[in-house]
Amino acid sequence: QGVERVTLQLKWVTQAQFAGYYVAQARGMYRAANLDVRINAGGPDIAPPQVMAGGRADVVVEWMPAALASRERGVPLVNIAQPFKQSGLMLTCRAETGIRTPADLRGRTLGVWFSGNEYPFLAWMARLNLPTNGTPQGVRVLRQGFNVDPLLQRQADCVSTMTYNEYWQVIDGGFRPDQLTVFRYADQGVATLEDGLYVLENRLSDAAFVARMGRFVRASMQGWDWARQNPDAAAAIVLDNDASGAQTEAHQRRMMAEIAKLLDTTGGGRLDPADYERTVQTLLSSGGESPVITRAPTGAWTHAVVDAAR
Amino acid sequence: MAEPVIAARDLSLVFATRDGPVQALSNFNLDIAPGEFISLIGPSGCGKTTLLRVIADLESATGGSITVNGRTPEQARLARDYGYVFQAPALYPWRTILGNVMLPLEIMGIPRAERAVRAKAQLALVNLSGFERKFPWQLSGGMQQRASIARALAFEPKLLLMDEPFGALDEIVRDHLNEQLLKLWAATRKTVVFVTHSIPEAVFLSTRIVVMSPRPGRITDIVDCNLGPDRPLEIRETPEFLRIAQRVREGLRAGHSYDV
Amino acid sequence: MAEPVIAARDLSLVFATRDGPVQALSNFNLDIAPGEFISLIGPSGCGKTTLLRVIADLESATGGSITVNGRTPEQARLARDYGYVFQAPALYPWRTILGNVMLPLEIMGIPRAERAVRAKAQLALVNLSGFERKFPWQLSGGMQQRASIARALAFEPKLLLMDEPFGALDEIVRDHLNEQLLKLWAATRKTVVFVTHSIPEAVFLSTRIVVMSPRPGRITDIVDCNLGPDRPLEIRETPEFLRIAQRVREGLRAGHSYDV
Amino acid sequence: MSRSIIPVLTICAGLVLLWYGGAIWMNWQVVADTQARAGATPGLMDMVRLTLNHARPLLPAPHQILDELWRSTATLPVTSRRSLVHHAWVTLSAALVGFGMGTAIGVLLAVAVVHVRALERSLMPWIVASQAVPVLALAPIVIVALGAMGLEGLLPKAIIAAYLCFFPIAIGMVKGLRAPDAMARDLMRTWSATQAQVFWKLRLPASLPYLFAGLKVAMAAAVVGAIVAELPAGAQAGLGARLLAGSYFGQTIQIWAALVAAAILSATLVGLLGAAERLVARRMGARA
């Protein structure tokens, strides 16, 4: 039987955040599943839903808020698997600014990622009753670029970080952990699901496609499992795949170690509907001028693929 | 009489400028027969260049009519009926002297080998042999003007329009070129319309001299000048010659708006 | 004798061109006393313009020495000792005729009101009143040249360098301007170095005529021309005048490289 | 060319000095903060040393950039993905293809506009509006759209580069093709030269100074275009990918090294154009 092709679009550049997929490819798990997987790295201006709309990928890695938002806007993405159980998103502040609790955020300048990643933040601020439109009673929002420079250069009081990446850049930038105040979104009750696998809804009516995705998800989860158990080797595989030649080994090992804490490889990637509901509730509460989603979505996830993977 | 080469009827031309119209030509009537050598003479700004430009279809008359070889000026231009020597040399700075003289030949599709031969012959005629490979800015003003004459002659047009071609030349060269031009004219029976400021030159070369006056540009006198085909330089001392020159001078003076 | 305005000793100038050097001036010796009117005459390409340019410090001699008013040409230029009429009008296209004539006055810091008055007077002198507000391209060739003469006269320099200023003008205007120039010269005792191709013009205007020959450019003859300060146009018929003219013509002919 | 060596070196030396001064000044605060947080109180010389060797400086010192450049070019095989030479080549190829296409388009547009008067009014506004469309910001969509049309790899990048560089060429060329004065054009008219002849023998030669000025600007624009287009193409390889990766990880030194490499790359290309211009000018009898 012929090998089938799958194109996977990542959410960000090649790094240990996506180690499972690179491992599955490098260690032959996809090949064993009769798949020829092409992994396209992402980047700051690659929006996976857009790539999907352009018909350039079969499956994408995306955060759930962005996926639900694009669903409302006419690109009906459906979650088929959720390897990441925990959210790694945090807001990291310089302790010297005196910020200790979320209430201290009033009047501060905060760095936030946009392009679909701002929704958890907006939900959190809505819950805190902090306007984000620049009024003095609220917070001043900066559209944060790709790094933590605004914090290091004291242009911002807090910046968005991921547990596995930017946080360590702040540390590398000369801060000791005790000089930082960190708010994990998970701890603030506004955690939303990150890094899930999504496909276009209409393709799920094709049984062959569902079967192919089933094999893909299973092989990917095997990759994640291996990566979790062999973090240093997984980091090395990621490095092999970094075409920009800019990543460092130390950083990727550290990232892999942190990623492992967010994973759940036990359920074969099966999405926990409770996590989904929490995410939707968080988003519906975000409010504001341009809400992420205006009503609870339907059909935004399926277990069909994970079930097919059994 | 054969059909005129140029027939102008009530020709007039008005330039519209920011501060009002300028009447450059007004009710201009002139027939030029084949083989004639017509000189235009008149004060600066009287419309000589403008007239040549109308003939050459570089400017359109705003009134009256004109034909060139029985056709409209445009048809004549497209048929390459004439060669034009401008008042300024207008050489292309990126071409050598030889390249400039060969340019019209190139445009008219003369084979490459012949081009160089013909261009060199014309340069020799205006005494510029040896300067073929120089660029225009390396030549003196008079030399540039001579190069532009060679350029106009190179493709041997039947009608020659020349706007003060010898203005920048010294008397000796000028005499020499006058003789050459006369010889050429006698041999080829070209029709020549020639602008000059020199009365002796006009008398020496022409079959008829058109004296013009300015604002508006019009004809004040047409002086016949039948000194015969054979005109040695010495003819300029004869009473007949001086008489014609005197008449031209008077016409010219009459046309001047200010007292001299 | 008073200190010469211009003193050239063994002056020579060689242009280096891609195909070898061109000797434009060679062993040129000349003293010009204050108030003299010197004409340079000679075949095209003999170095007349080059000489004027060396005097004006627009070109540097490659040999010999030259002083202007006892100083180097550069010092003289910086002291604004001379006015220069170029062979081509070189008017600035973005300025009106009046604006062009006022340009040197502006540069020399003449008050605004006076500028216009002086410029208009000069334009009247060259018979261009009424064209003040036109742009250069709206004027005929001869009119442009006259504007450039007005421009050079406007700031009343003590030394005038004129390169064929009247080349593009008809005989009547030329006679008129010759007389004006002579009057100006007699009244102000300017020193004039004047390039012309017209032998009668040279004889009519000058105190001395320098006849030059080309390749290399050098002096073949210097003809004294003391017709006195008062020169009506009719002087051109006198035997004395014709004698001088004949001598210049011979010098010119001798300098020509080819037979005429 | 050789005449400019001494001036260039002199000014470079001045700039490098300024740069070191600037590096000390700009990095001072960050270093001071870090030291203060660490509870250290370094002396003046130590501070200077630290500011000039900071791993994440606001402005890296020249020697840090040179060191990074040296490590990423000379010490690696050019085929290595960590070699800047490899990345420069990726960018260069897209830039050159784009430059070629952009030049062709720019010149053709200019020729059309100059020859067909009606186009002046109808086409020019669109050309202008096309440049006001921020393609760079749209690059992701453009790349996706082109990909949907089956264009992949070098070509989409080259198209974006071409889009950026045709404009300066078209604008300069329109001016240049119109530069010949009335008399030069009249001369052609008297010979009843065809439009093609007027173009080849008058307008084109007269426009060359304008064309070269446009080409130089366009060359730089093409490199920028190629680099920008690398980002949404997945930032897999090329100087743009290096810039981005550097930026993403806050590796200021790596950004600067990639920047310097990009600058050297296009300066070299612009320099080559300048040499070509001088060669052409010489053949066209320019004064020395």
Add this chain to the structure above:
Amino acid sequence: MVLLPAPSAIAARFWLAAPMLWGDFTQTFLKAVLSGYAIGCGAGFGLALVADRVPFLRRGLLPLGHLVAALPVVGIAPILAMWFGFDWQSKAAVVVAMTFFPMLVNTVAGLAAAGALERDLMRSYAASPGQTLWLLKLPAALPFIFTALKVNAPLALIGAIVAEFFGSPTQGMGFRITTEAAKLALDLVWAEIVVAAVAGSAFYGLVALAERAATFWHPSARP
């Protein structure tokens, strides 16, 4: 297709989002583009004047100017954001960097464009360098300078928009285009693009009008 919404959808969005579009326009165009354009063109022009005066500088600076021009926006934008902060000042700085070089090159070429005889005339008047500049070189350079002003007009807009990509306040045309494009709100993206195209064209048109008035004497202005 999602990527190309219907014009009617764009128009509707235009209407609804007008205040937001105006805010973005103010942030990007009125603040960043105009100030950056003025400073960038001014600096390129000024340096060209200096370079024209000091041949040593011209020979030394021009090759380096080429180096600066070659710096890609995407490279300098993050650095300038680092230096000048996130607000419009850093975008203006990017615009400065982008518009500087076209102006420098064109002005240097333009200042050299005056004819030999025209220069000689100034020399014969012993005109001061300032006078030669003001009365001859600048007028003769105007056609070139306007070429640069025209090329720079849309360039400045692009520069500012792209710079917003590397960090910005939550306002601005570039901010809006990228964030909304990622959210697939393409009607808003296209509305913003229409604003950019119209603003850029109008900017260019104004410069072109000024050019017509200032260089009426140039052969290219006459038919």
